[in-house]
Amino acid sequence: MTAPERKRVLPPLVRRVFFALAAFAVVVLLTLVTDEFTNLRIATIGYYLIAVAGLTLLTGLTGQVSLGHGAFMFIGAYTVALLVNKVPSFPLWADLLLASAAGGLAGLLAGAAAARLRGPYLAGATLALAVGLPALTRRFPDFLGGSNGLSFTVHSRPSAVVGAVPELRWQTWIVWLSVLIALVLVVNIVRGRLGRDFRAVRDDEVAASLSGIAVGRTKILAFLVSAVCGGLAGGLQAFLLGTAAPGSFTPALSLSLLAAVVLGGLGSLWGALWGAVALVYFQAWSEDLADVLHLNTDVANNLPLAVYGVILIVVVLAFPRGIQGGFHRLRGLLRRPAEKKENHENH
Amino acid sequence: MQDFFDLTLGGISAGAVYAALGLALVIIYRATRVVNFAQPALALISTYLAYSVTKATGSYWLGFAVAIVAGTVLGVATERLLIRPLRHRSELSSIIVTLGLLLVLQAIAGMIWSNEPLAFPYAFDFRGRFSANDLFVVLVVLAIAALVLVVFKYTPLGLRMRAAAFAPDVARILGVRVGLMLTAGWGMAAAVGSLAGLLATPPFLFPNVLDGVFVYALTAAVLGGLDNPLGTIAGGFVLGVGLSYVSGYFGPEMVTIAALAILVIVLSVRPSGLFGRAKARRV
Numbered sequence: 106m107t108a109p110e111r112k113r114v115l116p117p118l119v120r121r122v123f124f125a126l127a128a129f130a131v132v133v134l135l136t137l138v139t140d141e142f143t144n145l146r147i148a149t150i151g152y153y154l155i156a157v158a159g160l161t162l163l164t165g166l167t168g169q170v171s172l173g174h175g176a177f178m179f180i181g182a183y184t185v186a187l188l189v190n191k192v193p194s195f196p197l198w199a200d201l202l203l204a205s206a207a208g209g210l211a212g213l214l215a216g217a218a219a220a221r222l223r224g225p226y227l228a229g230a231t232l233a234l235a236v237g238l239p240a241l242t243r244r245f246p247d248f249l250g251g252s253n254g255l256s257f258t259v260h261s262r263p264s265a266v267v268g269a270v271p272e273l274r275w276q277t278w279i280v281w282l283s284v285l286i287a288l289v290l291v292v293n294i295v296r297g298r299l300g301r302d303f304r305a306v307r308d309d310e311v312a313a314s315l316s317g318i319a320v321g322r323t324k325i326l327a328f329l330v331s332a333v334c335g336g337l338a339g340g341l342q343a344f345l346l347g348t349a350a351p352g353s354f355t356p357a358l359s360l361s362l363l364a365a366v367v368l369g370g371l372g373s374l375w376g377a378l379w380g381a382v383a384l385v386y387f388q389a390w391s392e393d394l395a396d397v398l399h400l401n402t403d404v405a406n407n408l409p410l411a412v413y414g415v416i417l418i419v420v421v422l423a424f425p426r427g428i429q430g431g432f433h434r435l436r437g438l439l440r441r442p443a444e445k446k447e448n449h450e451n452h
Numbered sequence: 453m454q455d456f457f458d459l460t461l462g463g464i465s466a467g468a469v470y471a472a473l474g475l476a477l478v479i480i481y482r483a484t485r486v487v488n489f490a491q492p493a494l495a496l497i498s499t500y501l502a503y504s505v506t507k508a509t510g511s512y513w514l515g516f517a518v519a520i521v522a523g524t525v526l527g528v529a530t531e532r533l534l535i536r537p538l539r540h541r542s543e544l545s546s547i548i549v550t551l552g553l554l555l556v557l558q559a560i561a562g563m564i565w566s567n568e569p570l571a572f573p574y575a576f577d578f579r580g581r582f583s584a585n586d587l588f589v590v591l592v593v594l595a596i597a598a599l600v601l602v603v604f605k606y607t608p609l610g611l612r613m614r615a616a617a618f619a620p621d622v623a624r625i626l627g628v629r630v631g632l633m634l635t636a637g638w639g640m641a642a643a644v645g646s647l648a649g650l651l652a653t654p655p656f657l658f659p660n661v662l663d664g665v666f667v668y669a670l671t672a673a674v675l676g677g678l679d680n681p682l683g684t685i686a687g688g689f690v691l692g693v694g695l696s697y698v699s700g701y702f703g704p705e706m707v708t709i710a711a712l713a714i715l716v717i718v719l720s721v722r723p724s725g726l727f728g729r730a731k732a733r734r735v
Contacts, residue, residue, distance in 0.1 A: 170547055218716040224543045225487035225678070229670040230715050232489075236667050237708030244705035356663060357558075360551055367548055403566040407659075411559035417552025421545050422537055 121292055125285040132281045136274050145345075146385050148277040152341040153381035155284045157365045158291055158374055159334025164363070165372030166300065167327040168307035169219060173231030175359035176238040177208040177332045179351070181339025183242075184208075186255040186349035197261050201283055201340045208336015209329050216328025220321040235359040239351035254350025261344070280341045287337055292374060294330060303327055357410055364413040367420050370427030379428040387412050458581055459700040460693055465586035467692015468593035469652040473662075473669030474676065474684040475597060476645035481678050483617040483637035485543075486535060487670075489550040492662035493557035494530065494642050495649025498523040500565050502650060503572055503657055512573055519646050527642020531635050562659045569656035578654070589651045596644055597685050603640075604681070613637055664708060668695065671711045675718055677725030687726065 115123070132151075136144050160174050181204040188200045195203075215234065219227050242249040249255065262275050270278075294300055302323045305313040314320045343349045365384045369376025388409045395405030420427055473491065480488045488494075498519035506515035534553060538545045576584040604610040615623035616633035624630050652665045672691045676683030691714070698710040718726060 164544075168544070170544060172551070218720065221720055225481075225547060226674060226719060228487070228489070228547050229667070229674060230712060230719070233667045233671070233708060233712035233715060236663055237712050240705040240708055244703055355660075357555065360555055363548070363551065364555075371544075404563045406567060407559040407562035410555050411563070414552045414555030414557075414559060417548050417555065418534065421541075421548050421552070422534070425541075425545070 117296065118289075118293060121289045125289050129278075129281060129285055133278060136277050141271065141273050144273045144277050146389065148273070148280045148345050150381050150385045151277070151280040151284045152338045152345065153362075153365065153384050154378055155287050155334050155341070156338035156362055157369065157380045157384070158288060158377040159331040159338070160362050160366050161369070161372065161374060161377045161380075162291060162295060162303070162334070163327050163331035164366055165370075165376075166295065166303040166307060167324060169324060169327065170224070170228045170363075171215075171219075171231045171328075171331070172228050172356070172359050172363065173215070173234035173238075174331070174335050174362050175354045175356065176231075176234045177211055177335025178339030178342065178358070179238055179349075179354035180211050181205065181208045181336035181341075182343035182349035182354070183249065183255070183339075184336070185340040185343040186257055189257040189259055190255060197259060197279070197344065201337060201344070204340025204343075205287075205333045205337040208339065209333040212328045212330075212332020212335070213325065215332065216325035219328055220324045232356065232359075235354075235356040239354050242351045250350070252351055254348055254352070256348045258347055259344055276345055280345060283337065283341060287334060288374075291330065291334065295374060299323075299326065360417075361410070361413045364417050368416050368427055370429030370431075371425075373427070373429040375432075376427050376429035383416075383428075455700060456697075459696045461582040461586070463693035463696025464689060465582070465589045465692070466696060467672075467689040468590045469648050469665060469688075470668045470672045470692055471685040471688025472593045472596065472648035472651065473645055473665060474672035474688050475600060475681055476641040476648065477669060477673045478676065478678060478681050478684045479600065479637055479641035479644065481673075482681075483613065483634050484531075484535060486546040486550065487678070488530075488638075488641070489547060490530060490553035490557065491550075491642070491645045491669075492649070492666035493554045493561075494523055494526045495645045496561055496659065496662055497526060497557055498646035499572070499649040499653050499657060499661075500561055503565070503570060506573065512575065516575075516650060519650055520643050523646025523649075524639045524643040527645075528635055528639040530642070531638035535638070536631070536634075558659045565657075565659075567659055569658040569661075571655060572653050572657040574654045575651075592647070592651065593685075596647060597681070600640070600644065601681060609636070667708060668692075668711055671715045674715060675726050680725070683726065 132147065136147060139147070156174065156178060159177075160171060163169050163171055163174075184204040184207040185200050188195055188203060215231070218230065222230055242254065243251055261279060262270065262272065266275060295303075302313070302318045305316070305318055306320050306323050306327075310320050313323075339349075339354075342353070361384060365380030366377070367380075368383055369378070369380030391408035391412060392405065394400070395408060400408070424431065426433070473495070476491055476495075477488060480486055480491075501522045502515035502519035504515075505518045506512050509515070530550075530553065534549050535546060538549060574585045576588050578585040602610075604614060612623070612628045613633045613636060615626070615628050616630040617637070620630045623633075648665070648669070649662060653661055668691060669688070672688035673684045675687030675691060676685070678684075691711070694714070695707050695710060699707050702710075
């Protein structure tokens with residue numbers, strides 16, 4: 106943010122688009138050299154990344170705690186499932202766009218309510234959202250498929266690539282392409298005026314409103330952007346797995362998203378990446394560990410949740426700035442000797 | 453009309469449980485300004501212990517007693533080990549830490565006792581309209597609530613606890629052991645919470661059994677003002693009856709959504725709860 110002027114050769118938006126293209130190239134390369142199993146994990150990291158980034162913006166930047174972000178993923182996933190089943194003529198990008206919009210609409214409503222709530226009140230209300238929303242599937246079993254949910258098939262590969270690219274690899278690319286487009290927009294918001302407003306509201310609401318920021322509107326906007334990310338993440342998850350079922354959107358999902366935000370480092374979008382990677386790999390490692398140690402299924406099934414819980418506690422008690430904070434300190438330590446040397450030479 | 457009458461009675465006994473768990477939240481919130489999101493998990497572990505003890509000894513009441521004691525110990529340990537180090541940190545820190553504890557304890561319960569539902573007994577006969585068990589639930593909760601209020605209002609311990617919560621610095625100068633009082637508050641709250649867990653759990657016990665109950669308890673506490681034990685108990689009963697109508701007329705799946713709607717509507721009109729007093733915020 107306070108980078109010296111000479112470093113800014115390109116306008117920020119162009120720089121970010123280039124960066125996203127580079128990131129996409131890295132993802133494509135990674136999927137080409139890894140097996141199908143790892144492809145799926147890379148794709149999973151992708152949709153978690155955008156969900157965690159959205160929650161980072163909300164909780165880290167504006168200080169609003171949401172324990173219900175799984176609910177926005179739920180909405181996105183069911184939007185895609187319903188669209189594919191009922192309106193098969195829609196192209197995939199329209200489905201995903203509508204999933205984001207549906208998430209955003211829910212976020213707007215939640216945000217309007219949340220603008221008046223703070224701290225524990227907001228946490229309680231969003232927790233109720235996470236507990237209550239998936240139950241709707243049992244209320245409308247014909248429409249939403251009851252507790253089995255909806256399944257469907259998306260044929261997203263253009264006929265030209267069907268022979269050349271396996272289904273899962275193609276899906277991974279779609280997921281990451283969508284996520285990177287969304288991330289460019291999110292980064293622009295965070296680094297722009299709106300992002301400054303977000304932080305001002307978090308740090309001191311009274312001061313923010315005195316300096317002309319509409320506090321309520323800013324909080325609702327944060328909810329909106331964050332829920333759009335959640336809706337997109339849910340839509341991508343449904344696209345990838347071909348199902349939307351209430352069992353995937355438990356309160357535990359919402360809490361593990363928060364765990365990812367906290368672990369990555371509250372308020373840092375890079376932290377969202379580490380958090381998303383951690384979500385996927387803690388799950389994977391605990392499965393491997395259960396296999397190696399022959400743990401029984403009860404222990405194995407609950408291991409990831411236990412890990413997320415321990416992460417939340419240990420990070421808050423011992424490393425409040427998360428992984429990204431650790432990198433920051435590391436970089437500071439590495440840079441200091443170099444700077445000293447430079448200063449020495451100048452004198 | 454028969455339906456309406458039955459739903460009202462059913463709502464009263466459900467509301468008693470919400471009131472009790474809500475009371476547990478309020479006791480802690482008053483003392484430490486922390487909403488204990490781990491409360492349902494503390495109650496869950498004690499209820500599982502009750503299950504194991506009852507299964508091993510055949511005595512429901514021995515299990516009951518063990519659960520209350522275990523709950524108290526868990527509450528005390530939570531305050532000492534996790535909450536005290538966060539004394540001077542932001543609200544967010546304590547929310548996240550108690551959520552972490554919630555996840556860990558639910559996972560541990562699943563590891564030890566499996567995620568499958570286990571049959572958990574009622575204290576008394578539960579058949580019929582307003583059964584013996586319903587009566588027991590309502591009476592126990594009213595008795596506990598009365599006891600808590602008497603302790604707070606009329607005993608030296610209660611006076612010290614209130615002093616420690618409202619003016620810790622002054623209380624310390626006057627010789628109150630503030631830390632001890634906060635710990636006592638957590639122990640007391642967790643005991644009440646475990647009681648609520650025992651009453652709310654039957655017929656089946658599984659790691660997420662108290663999730664819904666906790667949402668309603670939190671709603672009851674917020675309706676009551678989070679700071680106000682009497683309001684919370686009233687809020688619990690009102691909510692129990694209201695949600696019972698929702699469940700009866702619109703379907704049980706709508707109950708959590710209805711609780712959310714009530715929460716949002718009430719807080720939009722009165723941001724510090726129906727019975728809470730508005731507090732001026734520092735500029």
